[in-house]
Amino acid sequence: MMDFIFIYLLSMLLFIKVGLADTFNNTAWPNISSQVEYGLRSQRDIQKNITIDQLPLVGVDLQRVLFNQYLDDNSIMLYNFYNLMRQGVQSFVLEIEISENAWVVTNTSLLLLDVFSLISAFLQSTNTNLNANIMVLLLKVSQSVNMNPLHIGNSSALFLPSKSNNTNICFNSNCTSSTFQLETNNTDTSIFGDYSQTVPSNISISNLNITSLLDDSLGTFIYSPQDLETDRIKGYTWNGTGYPSSTGWPTLSTFLTRENKRILIADLSATSDYIPSDYIFNNSILHYDYGNMTLGCPNTIPQIKDVSRYSWRFLNSNFTPGDIKNYIDCGYSPIINNPFDLSNITNILPLLNSSLLWSWRFNQPSVNVPLKKHSLEAYNCAIFKYDPSNSSFYWMVDNCYEKKLGLCRFGNEQFTWLVTKSPHTYFDFDSYKGSQCPDNYEFSIPRTPLEQNALITTLKKNSFADIDIWIDLNSISVEDCWVTGGPYAACPYRKSMTRRHFARMLAPACACSFGILCIVFYLNLLRVPIHDNRINWRRKLVREANLKALNTEGVPS
Template sequence: MSLKFDPDDSLLNASWATVLLSERDVAGQVPVNFVTTSAISLRAACFGDNKFERSAAEKCLSNLIAVGYRRFDIDLYWSTEVRQWLLCPVSIPQNMHVVTASPDATPTSTAAVSEGTVTAEPDESSDRLLYELGPYQCSDDFDLPDLLDVFHDYFKVTNSDLVIYLRYLSLNLHVAADPTSPDKPASTVTGEELPIGTERASYVMKDKLGSYIYDPHQLFEDRRDLNDSWYGVDDAYKPIVQYFTIEQDAKGVQSTPDGWPNPKFIQLAAERRMLVEYGSVDPQLDDYDLSEENEVIFSPGYLTTTVQVSAADDGSGDSGCIYNADETDIASVNASWAISNRIPLPRNLSDDQTLRYISDLVINLTACGITPTLNDTLFGDTADNTPDPYRNLTLSSSWAWAANQPIDPTVTSDSADSDDLRCAVMDLPDDGHWHTANCSMTRRAACRIDDQPFRWTLSTDPLSYADAYNNACPRDGTAFAVPRTGLENTYLYHTLLSQSIDLIDPSSDDPLLHEVWIDFNSLDVETCWVTGGPGTTCPYTSDPDQLERRTVLVAAVAGIVICIIAALTLFVKCNANRRNSRRNRRVMQGWEYEGVPS
């Protein structure tokens, strides 16, 4: 039986659909290589107990998808015995005598493998066997197609524009150990032992998810003629061209040697949902020719630029932050596919303190333009059994709104102002996170310089939101704008801090001095945040009730809208020289922390 997308019901919460949708949409035209996300090692999150059971893996992967992880590092093991890509590090025994334990037998952690005999137990959740192989317990016939079935089912049930999010896979290739020697390194695989034809990982990926994958060939074709690809769609789906190099031939055809499409193009125009790369490849597979694999899978490391980062004891970044006040050119701020290296977990802390430390680090890395990667099994438990700590961390990778924001005008206690809480400001005491505000208030406005992502200035006069859009920005080449990524947000925040105290003062009690308009509003539909000024319409529907019904219904069924817990009030400092806020306290500590379930 195929595995399904089947997360825990407790994770299916649509309360914060607006947060996810608005953050996805505001970054929708930034090339995907500059959009940070949340990444996790499947080995650590689902198999940290060395138990590779199909039903548990189904639940674990479903939970990780449901709580919002977008990128998965997956370890695959080629078994020369069963000629399959397994999730278990040891090959499933073939042509050996299997001693089946009684159903109520207590599992052991060590295999009884000797002289051609192996112990197995019935898998209580299926009709399969669970083999005891050294330190591992492995379901028979648990392989790559099973894993992809979960993604396939998830894609089928999340086919609304409101809930489509890109996923990324990084496949690390290994050789499965011999079942008679499960603790010893695997042998080198050569010649006919190597995968061929339909056994190749690329074939399996194409067979299971081919219609959902944006592949290397599509990227090559799109890059060679931008006029007919990324430029040939609706304006809302076109990329922000300042992020990549553009060349033009004598016939006027534009191309790019290094550009990537933006999420809106991939998700909504090309109707694709996934990108796949090879990560690491073990020396035992040196003869495996990956050049034949590039039909649907990118070459090793193509979607990865590892950034060596380190962290202080409080979870703030000591080094590796991509933000640099002295560098504002895209060519100098190399954040393309930036992903953190593994950060060791702190010692001598309680579970709650450890989770808060990691959360602060995730917040910090995201603000620095780096995708944080979780490579550890949290507190010795996997996400099928205890998903809450894993959920708390992926929530920390959200970068835009402050705690309890955006305020829902329909439930605010101040009914007199409820209809006007439809515009967004950057709040400096919240270290650059966003708040809803009355659109008729007067504030200064954030202005982007020459369409450059990391160059900002501030309007000199305070105006209402509508007037700010029309004539706030001080000179030619500047325009009222909104940050579209965590790194853009950090650059704007630091730009504002550098302004004269007469214009900006984060320590002031006067909102005029610590709030700044950004071009983001929900004036058309209260649950739909858009950029482009007060006249911009919601791209999904003009009926607010319909939008709300669709958002809640699809999210509840699909389980992909995450509850952003009252979180992320302030950024932690990106560098040691980050300015203190009004309260002279460490930032991003004020979120409603759930702690580690007992």
């Protein structure tokens, strides 16, 4: 079975990458620029100690944007869905229904299993230290599917459709047979109410079993409610303000590295237990707004802390490239529901370009800066640029040797910031030198839009004018590898070799070579004793030969 799944996923991935070139010329997606790639990776890396429920996850409502028409060939929809994931979209809303005894995407002929399999193929292809990231899938059962919960003792919930439908639906992984039939003989059927009925023999449980579909596609990648419970018991969870909590969530580092997970699935249906599965969270974990924000946009530190106490803050709305980032700065993850279709799906790119990089300026990070002669220059350090005159703020690359103020954060307080009083070069903010920050403060960087919002609030409160501030982000050790931890932090993806390390590595070999060379030179100068007295040795040999002849017995012939 697993071999079949692997072949299926591989063939689908190859089909998307190779076989669709001629078919989809009208919906060509551009390649991701190196600046966007490095920028997205740097955002992910600085968020490694942020809990997953506080991450900014730009999303798409697939029913409004893409899966909104019935096609005989769904390859083009899968192709565009794959490219949305490739562009960096991290959360998706997917509405599903039952059609011809199988779960499908609402108002399409696209099988839910095909969607799961494509997501799995994408996660497999990006499951590396460079590219792995979290994804959130919000499933919503169509209102046309009228399902009613049925609980039998301690068993997991089974769902039965309305009377008008003759198909019983099983979500539980214990349903292993190819068909399922309620046993009513000699049994009190009052617990079934009016929904007690027999499943037709031609219905396949595997097509209607959500847990089985997830097992066959995304199983090992899914972060489940049981995984969360285990992390809470082990003390791996934190609250939104950065303190250990038995009701919190794991950090992104724990999620990706310790747990080796990639995707979290939640039920967005109106009824919290519409999709009972061991893999799926109910909608009680979400703060999901539709149309307008209910939390408002915080503009004071206490308000920012209040917003951070809400987990998984999503706003499903119609956005413009000019306002979508504002909602991200307010602490929301936008779910784009602008009406697109297959003919204009790439028109979503301006929205993605305005939202995916909430930190860097357009075309940043970049190191393509002309070097000036007779000056120290290293454009490998990041600054936070703030201009209150036009309310602009962003990160950009600057010369590490220039003297600027530095950004400091108080201990583990995510929203308490301070700017140094005197300017220094980036290299002066080395933790071994005290980092130029006051006691109990450390050189740092805003890791989320809410933290950056708190920084803006602090700068406004202290009436800062146009200012450039060093932040804890650089690519000094390896070009284009942006890391935190001060000017001497190492790149986790590529080994760097400084002159000092190179000298230490070569020192033992050079010392050994020099010793061998000295020995050879000494032996060349030193003469062997037998060669130093050749004449004496020759006389001695002649004398010994004559004595031996005299002592020979007999008469010579």
